[in-house]
Amino acid sequence: MxxxxxxxxxxxxxxxxxxxxxxxxxxxxxxxxxxxxxxxxxxxxxxxxxxxxxxxxxxxxxxxxxxxxxxxxxxxxxxxxxxxxxxxxxxxxxxxxxxxxxxxxxxxxxxxxxxxxxxxxxxxxxxxxxxxxxxxxxxxxxxxxxxxxxxxxxxxxxxxxxxxxxxxxLDTGEPRTRIVEVIQSASQRVDLTEAEIIISGGRAMKAQENFAVLEDLARVLNAGVGASRAAVDAGFASSDMQVGQTGKVVNPKLYIACGISGAIQHFVGMKTSKVIVAVNKDPEAPIFKKADYGIVGDLFTVVPLLNEELKKALG
Ligand SMILES: Cc1cc2nc3c(=O)[nH]c(=O)nc-3n(C[C@H](O)[C@H](O)[C@H](O)COP(=O)(O)OP(=O)(O)OC[C@H]3O[C@@H](n4cnc5c(N)ncnc54)[C@H](O)[C@@H]3O)c2cc1C
Structure with missing residues (x-):
């Protein structure tokens, strides 16, 4: 023992x-x-x-x-x-x-x-x-x-x-490093690394305000909202939302990738998700090879529809 x-x-x-x-x-x-x-x-x-x-x-x-x-x-x-x-x-x-x-x-x-x-x-x-x-x-x-x-x-x-x-x-020795400030993310309701459901947006989100469409769905599912590096680099999402090799490694039960192509650097951050759903308007997008379920379509049409149906289903 x-x-x-x-x-x-x-x-x-x-x-x-x-x-x-x-x-x-x-x-x-x-x-x-x-x-x-x-x-x-x-x-x-x-x-x-x-x-x-x-x-x-x-x-x-x-x-x-x-x-x-x-x-x-x-x-x-x-x-x-x-x-x-x-x-x-x-x-x-x-x-x-x-x-x-x-x-x-x-x-x-x-x-x-x-x-x-x-x-x-x-x-x-x-x-x-x-x-x-x-x-x-x-x-x-x-x-x-x-x-x-x-x-x-x-x-x-x-x-x-x-x-x-x-x-x-607590040890009170003089520390060599000191945390001066912890800046809490204003938007993140759910810690991505612990989230059971994550909805992520990629470059296709086109603007920061468009993430509201993912936030709406996230509220229904009590999910976290993530992003690809392309979305972060473009200023659509904050860096604490980035999933992937140089972002967070996440492991939710359900990962919904919206307008994300499925580059290896993104995939390594979410590949252990139990179920991966991809929404992409390009049927040839690499993400479909990795997803359990794929929806070919415009995310700005598909996500609000999903939202409506899930609201009905979940009461
Ligand atoms: C060293 C290194 C580290 C990296 N680390 C990371 C990392 O940690 N995380 C990460 O994500 N990337 C990382 N990258 C970048 C990575 O290689 C990709 O460039 C990035 O993941 C692409 O992001 P994206 O899928 O959002 O954009 P894109 O590759 O441009 O894909 C956009 C997708 O959206 C689809 N689309 C467009 N409009 C719509 C619409 N209206 N509805 C539905 N679909 C639509 C397109 O068909 C396309 O498939 C790294 C790269 C390097 C070199």
């Missing part, structure tokens, strides 16, 4: 869905699971953290995310609780934090994992822009993995007694 640690990510105090996926992964195989939460009082998250054995709440005067302080604190916790494997989400924060933590904790790190075998400390991850899946094994005594959101199915929490609640002070 291994000692597993989980980095629990909170967004403005809210428990992120990716945490539930990590909990489901850690619960497999009867391991001793420790959840690390940076908050003054972790008790409001007890229900969410059902099934873990130990909760470590990290307390301090200023708990806003600061990479060096978080990494130093987590490295000390890994040492103190003798955690063999430490997991986090491959989120913007996970990407920033885990390499620093790996260096501090002198641990091996495999990032952007699609599957992790906790006993063998082995993981599968995409390489070469998703052209291959590679298997990595961490040989040292400590292994760190970041897991791509939306890959691990969420399972009901394992039954168990109340977790032990421990506290630890």
């Amino acid at each position: 291994a000692n597993i640690g989980l980095y629990i990510e909170l967004k403005n105090g809210a428990f992120k869905k990716a945490n539930r996926e990590l909990l489901s992964l850690a619960a497999r195989g009867g391991h001793n699971v420790h959840a690390i939460v940076f908050c003054a009082d972790a008790r409001p998250y007890l229900e969410e953290l059902k099934g873990v054995q130990v909760i470590v709440q990290v307390q301090g005067a200023d708990l806003a995310y600061q990479p060096d302080r978080y990494a130093a604190t987590l490295a000390a916790i890994i040492e103190e609780y003798k955690l063999d494997v430490f997991l986090g989400a491959f989120s913007a924060q996970g990407k920033d934090l885990f390499p620093r933590l790996a260096a501090k904790a002198k641990a091996g790190l495999v990032s952007d994992c699609l599957a992790v075998d906790l006993d063998k400390r082995q993981a599968v991850k995409p390489v070469y822009s998703g052209k291959l899946l590679a298997e990595y094994r961490v040989a040292g005594p400590r292994a760190l993995f970041t897991v791509r959101p939306n890959v691990i199915p969420v399972e009901p929490p394992a039954a168990g007694g109340a977790p032990e609640l421990k506290s630890r002070a």
Whole structure:
């Protein structure tokens, strides 16, 4: 039985869905699971953290995310609780934090994992822009993995007694890097990396205001709105909406690509979507070779029709 640690990510105090996926992964195989939460009082998250054995709440005067302080604190916790494997989400924060933590904790790190075998400390991850899946094994005594959101199915929490609640002070050493400001996207209602449904627009959107047609459909489906790089470069969409090799890697249940040709650099960012629907007026567009369902037509006609029908169907 291994000692597993989980980095629990909170967004403005809210428990992120990716945490539930990590909990489901850690619960497999009867391991001793420790959840690390940076908050003054972790008790409001007890229900969410059902099934873990130990909760470590990290307390301090200023708990806003600061990479060096978080990494130093987590490295000390890994040492103190003798955690063999430490997991986090491959989120913007996970990407920033885990390499620093790996260096501090002198641990091996495999990032952007699609599957992790906790006993063998082995993981599968995409390489070469998703052209291959590679298997990595961490040989040292400590292994760190970041897991791509939306890959691990969420399972009901394992039954168990109340977790032990421990506290630890945040490291207050002088950080070498400091986050000065976090600019929240004004438009994004749903975090693309965690979204279950994404509707993306490409160059064919022609103007920023035309994204309203996708926003309308997104509201009906509670979806996130993404974009191709061509749409971002043309100023139709903000850069945080870009999906692809140089944008976000997403993994929704449903990805609807509107007026997107299907270039490889876009495809690698959404190819693991469970179902891909393409709307394109060119029947020869490469996206149709990759899509599960294709609609040949003008997106400005097709998307409002879809919207109308879905509204009726969903009541
Ligand atoms: C190093 C590098 C990194 C890159 N990274 C990314 C990345 O992260 N993400 C990304 O997306 N791209 C990326 N690209 C760019 C990529 O190669 C493509 O240029 C880009 O994805 C094309 O965007 P698009 O499909 O929106 O535009 P286009 O390729 O111009 O396609 C527009 C499509 O819209 C269709 N269309 C036009 N009007 C309509 C209409 N009214 N209704 C329906 N369909 C219509 C057309 O038939 C066409 O298929 C990268 C490129 C490089 C070199």
